Amino acid sequence: MKDLYIDFDGVIYNSIDVSYKIAEEEHVNKDYESYYQFFKNLDWCGVLEKSEEINNAFNCIKKIIDSKKFNVFILTHVVSLKEAELKVELVRKHIKNVTIIPVPKRLSKAEMVRIKDAILVDDYPENLREWQKAGGIGVRFDLDMDGKGFPVIDKLDELIEMF
Numbered sequence: 240m241k242d243l244y245i246d247f248d249g250v251i252y253n254s255i256d257v258s259y260k261i262a263e264e265e266h267v268n269k270d271y272e273s274y275y276q277f278f279k280n281l282d283w284c285g286v287l288e289k290s291e292e293i294n295n296a297f298n299c300i301k302k303i304i305d306s307k308k309f310n311v312f313i314l315t316h317v318v319s320l321k322e323a324e325l326k327v328e329l330v331r332k333h334i335k336n337v338t339i340i341p342v343p344k345r346l347s348k349a350e351m352v353r354i355k356d357a358i359l360v361d362d363y364p365e366n367l368r369e370w371q372k373a374g375g376i377g378v379r380f381d382l383d384m385d386g387k388g389f390p391v392i393d394k395l396d397e398l399i400e401m402f
């Protein structure tokens with residue numbers, strides 16, 4: 240069985256679109272530190288309420304688990320502990336038997352887990368580049384099917400056929 244790590248924002252839930260829209264409305268500067276502070280103080284409860292599941296993601300993850308081809312983990316960047324709590328609560332409402340790993344935003348996902356031959360599904364190409372550099376396999380999730388140099392999917396259960 241291959242280790243499979245699945246991103247949350249922009250893959251399972253469209254929370255990233257919702258939070259960037261709020262940042263735009265609040266005229267947050269487009270540099271890393273301004274965004275970091277914005278996300279630190281963001282009302283994640285409100286963001287998750289306004290966000291939606293992407294392409295039946297939770298059901299797809301259940302199918303992936305049932306395929307018995309992968310050890311499945313959700314690997315999600317967080318800025319605050321509150322954000323981590325709310326994401327775990329949300330995932331648990333849908334899936335009981337999946338491991339959720341919150342990654343402090345200032346660390347790379349590639350620094351958190353054993354990567355050799357593990358798959359990362361992520362919408363953010365930089366995460367995939369770091370992952371690949373560390374010996375893992377990157378798959379981009381993109382609704383426009385733009386892989387940016389990586390194999391690409393727009394629905395999570397496509398992974399079952401891909402590997």
Ligand SMILES: [Mg+2]
Nearest residue numbers: 246248249362
């Ligand atoms: Mg993401």
